Amino acid sequence: MGEFLTFDEFLNWDEAAKHFTPPARLAVIGDPIAHSRSPQMHNPALLERGIEAQYIRVQVPQGRVAEAFKQFAASGFLGVNITIPHKFEALKAVDKIDPLARRLGAVNTLAIREGRLLGYNSDGPGFLRSVKESFGVGVEDLRVLILGAGGGAGRAVAVQSALVSCRELVLMNRTAAKAEALAAEVTSLCPQTAVKCTLWTDDTVMDVLPEIDLIVNATSIGMKGGDSRLLPAQALQARHRVFDMVYRADGETLLLADARKAGAKVVDGLTLLLHQGAISFEHWFGGSAPLEAMREGLRLAVQA
Ligand SMILES: NC(=O)c1ccc[n+]([C@@H]2O[C@H](COP(=O)([O-])OP(=O)(O)OC[C@H]3O[C@@H](n4cnc5c(N)ncnc54)[C@H](OP(=O)(O)O)[C@@H]3O)[C@@H](O)[C@H]2O)c1
Numbered sequence: 001m002g003e004f005l006t007f008d009e010f011l012n013w014d015e016a017a018k019h020f021t022p023p024a025r026l027a028v029i030g031d032p033i034a035h036s037r038s039p040q041m042h043n044p045a046l047l048e049r050g051i052e053a054q055y056i057r058v059q060v061p062q063g064r065v066a067e068a069f070k071q072f073a074a075s076g077f078l079g080v081n082i083t084i085p086h087k088f089e090a091l092k093a094v095d096k097i098d099p100l101a102r103r104l105g106a107v108n109t110l111a112i113r114e115g116r117l118l119g120y121n122s123d124g125p126g127f128l129r130s131v132k133e134s135f136g137v138g139v140e141d142l143r144v145l146i147l148g149a150g151g152g153a154g155r156a157v158a159v160q161s162a163l164v165s166c167r168e169l170v171l172m173n174r175t176a177a178k179a180e181a182l183a184a185e186v187t188s189l190c191p192q193t194a195v196k197c198t199l200w201t202d203d204t205v206m207d208v209l210p211e212i213d214l215i216v217n218a219t220s221i222g223m224k225g226g227d228s229r230l231l232p233a234q235a236l237q238a239r240h241r242v243f244d245m246v247y248r249a250d251g252e253t254l255l256l257a258d259a260r261k262a263g264a265k266v267v268d269g270l271t272l273l274l275h276q277g278a279i280s281f282e283h284w285f286g287g288s289a290p291l292e293a294m295r296e297g298l299r300l301a302v303q304a
Contacts, residue, residue: 003034004057007064013075025053025076026284029060029068030083037249037270038081040301041277041294048290053078060086066093073112079284080110081277087152094119103163103189104156109280120283123153124160126276127243131214133275134267135241142241143168145212147200147230148219150178153245157216158182162190169193170208172200174219202232214241222246222253230255238263245269249302274298 001009001019009016017024026046028038034057042055060068065086072080082090087106091097094107094117101107107119131139144161148154149171161169169186173179176199183197198204209215221230223246236242242259247269256266278289 004059006059007061007068010058010060010068011071013071017075020054020056022052022054023076024056025078026055026080027058027072027077028055028081028083029058029065029086031059031061031085033057033059033083035249036083037273037298037301038083038277041274041297042281044293044297045281045290048293049285051285062086062089065089069093069110069117072110073115073117077112079112079280081280082108082110084152090119093117100124100163104159106152106156108276109283111283120280121156122276122279122283123156123272124163125279126272126274127157127160128164129275129279130267130271131241131243134243134271135214135265137241138164139166139214140164142166142213143170143211144214144216145170145172145205145208146216146218147172147205148217148221149173149182149197150175151218151220154216154218155182157218157245158186159189162186162193162195165190165193167194167213168211169195170212171195171197172205174200176200202235205231206235209235209237209240212240214243216243216245217253217255218245220246222255223248225250227254229258231258233258233261236262236264240264242266243272245272247273270298270302 028036039055090107096118098120101121104121104124109120109122111118144166150173171179179197183195186195221227236259242264244253244255259266281289
């Protein structure tokens with residue numbers, strides 16, 4: 001078997017299953033999926049908890065998520081993580097949606113119990129835990145700027161921040177209409193939270209930053225080495241906290257490097273991956289996830 005199962009291999013599960021000892025009972029799906037570090041994070045956790053199961057990658061094409069979920073249930077799987085581009089499709093493919101996942105608008109965790117498909121979202125709560133662990137402060141005490149409030153990640157973080165009543169929420173997006181629609185939705189869901197939506201230019205960012213404590217990059221800018229700067233380097237100050245949802249296996253993003261130079265506190269997408277993974281594990285097995293085993297697994301995976 002390669003680094004992942006193709007969809008055809010997965011559909012022929014009786015044959016594929018022979019290659020996994022201990023048996024495969026958990027998986028991550030996406031397209032592409034070979035890059036995912038989730039197995040290196042979850043397999044040490046399974047070992048630590050003494051659970052005779054392993055976590056694998058399955059490549060699932062768009063439009064086939066419901067079919068994949070049925071196959072997972074029929075093949076004795078306990079749970080699945082869902083990554084790009086399937087988090088919205090997954091919302092429609094489950095039997096029951098957790099209320100938070102419904103509000104965040106996406107499912108990234110499937111738990112299979114007695115054949116029922118239960119959909120959760122661990123990205124939002126994982127964001128809250130990452131902020132608390134890294135900055136020692138809760139999102140409820142912060143004024144938050146989200147850059148990239150047009151995609152699924154920006155939406156989850158925006159709604160989650162508003163649900164905990166962050167002090168202020170400012171949304172910016174390249175396609176302004178998407179941020180405006182999100183701002184209207186967040187306001188109707190969480191009328192107690194002050195939400196602003198501002199056109200995204202270097203000048204407007206410079207104007208709002210003095211009133212912002214936490215800057216979140218929810219765009220995909222920074223994933224590749226040659227990507228342009230998200231913000232003018234001089235925009236960042238030592239008092240800022242900078243959360244880059246992007247993670248790179250080959251080093252730090254330009255945003256986080258600029259933030260460190262400015263003396264700002266930073267957190268990267270790997271920390272978010274860890275905490276959302278821990279919350280998924282807790283949905284599957286209950287109790288607290290073995291966080292340090294997962295953290296070490298991720299550290300080794302990135303080093304490799
Ligand atoms: N660490 C983790 O565990 C974790 C979890 C979730 C997501 N993420 C990361 O978060 C990022 C976004 O994910 P997503 O699922 O929300 O993706 P998405 O749905 O494709 O959304 C991408 C967002 O980025 C904006 N964008 C893309 N290219 C841009 C550019 N050149 N200039 C300005 N804005 C640009 C888009 O703006 P428009 O609306 O104008 O297109 C949109 O708001 C990805 O890098 C993903 O890997 C990480």
